[in-house]
Amino acid sequence: MNNTFGKTYGRGYIASFLLPFMLVSLVSSCSKDVVDNRSNAAKPTHQAAQAPTIQLNLKAGRIGPLYLGANEDDLKRLQLPYTKTTQEPQGNYYQINLTREASLVGRIDSSSHRIFHYESTHPSIRDSFNLGTGSTLQEVQVAYPTGNLMHCVTEHGATTTYKTPKMLSFIFKHTDVSSSTLGCQPCTQACKISQEDQAQSISVKLSRPSDATYIERPLPKGIELATLAELRMNIATEVPHKNLSNSPVNIRVQPSSTSDVITTLAHNEGGFYESCTKDFAWCKITFGGWAIPGWVQTTHLGGVAH
Numbered sequence: 001m002n003n004t005f006g007k008t009y010g011r012g013y014i015a016s017f018l019l020p021f022m023l024v025s026l027v028s029s030c031s032k033d034v035v036d037n038r039s040n041a042a043k044p045t046h047q048a049a050q051a052p053t054i055q056l057n058l059k060a061g062r063i064g065p066l067y068l069g070a071n072e073d074d075l076k077r078l079q080l081p082y083t084k085t086t087q088e089p090q091g092n093y094y095q096i097n098l099t100r101e102a103s104l105v106g107r108i109d110s111s112s113h114r115i116f117h118y119e120s121t122h123p124s125i126r127d128s129f130n131l132g133t134g135s136t137l138q139e140v141q142v143a144y145p146t147g148n149l150m151h152c153v154t155e156h157g158a159t160t161t162y163k164t165p166k167m168l169s170f171i172f173k174h175t176d177v178s179s180s181t182l183g184c185q186p187c188t189q190a191c192k193i194s195q196e197d198q199a200q201s202i203s204v205k206l207s208r209p210s211d212a213t214y215i216e217r218p219l220p221k222g223i224e225l226a227t228l229a230e231l232r233m234n235i236a237t238e239v240p241h242k243n244l245s246n247s248p249v250n251i252r253v254q255p256s257s258t259s260d261v262i263t264t265l266a267h268n269e270g271g272f273y274e275s276c277t278k279d280f281a282w283c284k285i286t287f288g289g290w291a292i293p294g295w296v297q298t299t300h301l302g303g304v305a306h
Helices: 004-009 013-031 072-078 136-142 209-213 227-234
Strands: 054-057 082-088 091-097 103-109 115-122 146-152 157-163 168-175 183-186 201-205 239-241 247-253 259-267 270-276 283-288 292-297 302-303
Touching: 091 115, 136 157, 136 168, 227 270, 259 292
Parallel strands: none
Antiparallel strands: 082 091, 091 103, 103 115, 115 201, 146 157, 146 183, 157 168, 168 201, 239 270, 239 302, 247 259, 247 292, 270 283, 283 292
């Protein structure tokens, strides 16, 4: 598979893998009533009637217990059954069971060996607006008004996809279309989609597979965070904390000297603390233009007033 996966969200393979589940979802959703859409608030017309809701937390990159950045060891630790379905040079596809009824297809990056993309057709997976498979385009656009409706083409076919600004995409149509032009383009009338069309699947994907290395993961056992009151009493969060040493300081994914290194802070570089461990040995810091916060040992940094 070439790098068009990054542009098309891996729709080609995943579409063919998930097609049987899509048909079941569509048949089920067609039998439900459409609710009143007169309110400006997003009101999904289709909710998981039987299965309990599995929460999609975009800020943390989580679907239920599963999170972006997880590897095979994490899947075992979380006791999530999984099966490798396809092995490809740029990454492997896995079917991962969140519950007995709900599953998704995840892709593990071949370099970081961590999940950077997952997609599911199961209607019980819902975001903070209670949207998911079965939600209409109108509902999705009301909830995410700054998103873009895209027409994406791969070697396996085409999709009509609404891409939100928050890693989340809603896939509305899969068609077998052959084209020499691969990639995603803004939708035109050729997309042939209406406001009442329902999402067939949802997708969460990092823009760069390698970023899966840096996604924050659950704290190691035995490590607790300081309360907000304790943080305010012991740390000056309103001023930047900078590297006062002459050597680079590692910024890590977790508060542990064995955790993955995101990047380093040079002398006099730093940022603002967000939270700290109970003993204040480690603090999470936002720094520079980096979008992902990381953990630093506080012995290397000092608060610097403006």
